[in-house]
Amino acid sequence: MGGRILVADSVATNRIALAAILKRGRYNVSMCSTASDALQMARAAPPDLVFSASELPDMPGTRLTERLKAQTGMRDVPVLLMSRDREAGDVVSALAAGAEDVMPQPFNELALMARTRSLMRARETDRALEQHQSTVRCLGFSEQAPDFAPAARIALVAESRARGIALAAQLKREISQPVATLDLTGALAEADSAAPPDVYVIDATLEAPGDGLRLLADLRSRPGTRHAAIVIITDADNSMAVANALDLGANDLLLVGFQPQELALRLKNQLARKRRADLLRASVEDSMRLAVIDPLTGLYNRRYAYAHIAQIDELARKTGRQYAVMLADIDRFKAINxxxxxxAGDAVLAEVAKRLRDNLRGIDMVARIGGEEFLMALPKTSDIDARMAAERLCALIARDPVRLPGSDQSTAVTISIGLAMSGAKGRLSLPVNTLIDKADRALYCAKAEGRNQVTVSRTAA
Known part of the structure; x- marks a missing residue:
């Protein structure tokens, strides 16, 4: 399943119709008809996303949003309200209460699923950063985040200079942050500057239809703006543009006809989320650089790896989602030395590490735990996907020889991988050390059976 979603709506047909759409996206959907039930269900098993009707029998959706956000573990869980009459004033009230948006009913399935995917990705990123910080805190390297927040920079990229200036003037009455109006060329130039904007607000149509989405994709590809918050202005009737914007990495959407207060609230929410993510990212990077990073490969070391797998295991026990552990060893490494x-041996270690890191997901962990041995953990992964990933890594390492430093020569390199899986839901009792031992024994079998291959622990087969 792709994540847990809670749907609260007193109208049974609405609940069932929405659940049917979401289940086609492989989401695990729970349903209820009242706000009190929603609060109780969220308390018992916090969801990854909440859909709520704007009006429930026992309280408005805005009040439910506020109460959900006050519950332990729910502060950063996104809430989407649903209404058949999506008025501008209702959107402002929902945003002020902490909701992400008000979705119009009946739903456009294309736009709905794109919005769901976008929020799920953001939630997964937040959780991964929090998990890394939790690992660092367990190791005793976490520092208190600074209270001072530097002034954020906001860039408006509008379809015309006049529109940009008018929008900036309206926005300056609502927020205190500096606002710059840019054209397409200026937006790209600022992206490569020493201090790029923190937030971009971009018209989907600039000089030509689709320019705004092309700019969005470009900004996401650049190091300086990869983590910028990006809000796209588009037409509600253009469901394809809405879906494309979200799937390309837009953090939020503004529908044509919005009020300045709505834009101000969306910017406030996006800036707060970006600051939290930036602080988490900086805290993790700074705290771990010397303490838990292997200086040769830039990967995590053994100390971090074991602590982080314990965090993954704890989450797996709560959610019932499997995770994979892999041990990889460079074949005949002594002969290379x-x-x-x-x-040359150091160059091979560094290149193998790079290929492993570059070909796993952002939420996966790769560590060098000694000599030529690497440990990988893949959360929320089925046994089939884990085996495919392991075989892909073997093939990628073997495909291209490693160039040797100070010469025109290269050497062929292969790895062997042992794979072990945590239990499925209801069978998550295997201790972490036992799981790693099973991966180690599987690695030994891969070596004994000829190297350059993947062997799966029998419990994972």
């Missing part, structure tokens, strides 16, 4: 020297 003996033939080409230790500098």
């Amino acid at each position: 003996d033939t080409w020297g230790h500098a």
Whole structure:
């Protein structure tokens, strides 16, 4: 399943219709008809996303949103309200209460699923950062986040200069942050500057239809703006543009005809989320750089890896989602050192590490735990997907020889991988050390059976 979603609506046909759409996206959907039931269900098993009717029998959706956000573990869980009459004033009230948006009913399935995917990705990123910080805190390296927040920079990229200036003037009456109006060329130039904007508000149509979405994709590809918050202005009737914007990485949408207060609230929410993510990212990077990073490969070391897998295991026990553990070893590494020297051996270690890291998901963990041995953990992964990932890594390492430093020569390199899986739901009792031992024994079998292959622990087969 792709994540847990809670749907609260007193109208049974609405609940069933929405659940049917979401289940086609492989989401695990729970339903209720009252706000009190929603609060109780969220308390018992916090969801990843909440859909709520704007009016429930026992309280408005805005009040439910506020109470959900006050519950432990629910502060960052996104809430979407649903209404057949999506008025501008209702959207402002919903945003002020902490909701992400008000979705019009009946739903446009294309736009609905794109919005769901976008929020789920953001939630997954937040959780991964929080999990890394929790690991660092367990290791005793976490520092208190600074209270001071530097002034944010906001860039408006409008379809015309006049529209940009008018929008900036309206926005300056609502927020205190500096607002710059840019054209397409200026937006790209600012993206490569020393201090790029924190938030971009972009018209979907600039000089030509689709320019705004192309700019969005470009900004997401650049290091300086990869983590910027991006809000796209588009027409509610253009469901394809809405879906494309969200799937390309837009953090939020503004529908044509919005009020300045709505834009101000969306910017406030996006800036708060970006600041939290930036602080988490900086905290993790700074705290771990010397303490838990292997200096040769830039991967995590053994100390971090074992602590982080414990965090993954704890989450797996709560959610019932499997995770995979892999141990990889460079085949005949001693022969490489003996033939080409230790500098060549270091180059091989660094290149193998890079290929492993570059070909796993952002939420996966790769560590060098000693010599030529690497440990990988893949959360929320089925046994089939884990095996496919392991075999892909083997093939990627073997495909291209590694260039040796100070010469025109290269050497062929292969790895062997042992794979072990945590239990499925209801069978998550295997201790982490036992799981790693099973992966180690599977690795030994891969070596014994000829190297350059994946062996799966029998409990994972």
